[in-house]
Amino acid sequence: MEQVKAAFFDRDGTIIKDVGYLDSFDKIIFIEETLNLILYLQQQNYKIFVVTNQSGVARGYFDLEFVNKTHTYIKNLLLKQKINIYDYFVCPHHQDSNIVVNKNYLLNCNCRKPKPGLILAAANKYNINLTKSLMFGDKIIDINAGLAAGCKSFFIQEFFNILNQDRIKYYDSIFK
């Protein structure tokens, strides 16, 4: 079976605006620059995945079902723009017993970024070639998770504020 090349994206601050702990759909605001980048990467045959820490589950701010519903909602909105998020990988855990409310998720896990567990789980499920894959995020934990998994890793801010007419040339200079 041929291996897949993937582009992994953090969620909050990368695909949608970071509003702290997102607890309602009406707080979802897409970051257009990231959507432009995703459209380009799809054309270059990257499959798109989201890898996201959602310790709000462990903290008791919302449940995992809400997170999954949010992802279905986002997926359906983005499909209208021809963006196909292939799958979502979520870490609901936190290891600090002082802040964890839902004890089911009190865990020093291997998936919370900067650990690479979410990316490795995706690679395992979809036969992804990690050395040909990319990771994008707004924080150093995202970069370190990507590097630990063997992916080329980028701060998403690098792709903000590029003039429309320069965008494809800029992308090509990095990804072609």
Ligand SMILES: [Mg+2]
């Ligand atoms: Mg983020």
Ligand SMILES: [Zn+2]
């Ligand atoms: Zn985890």
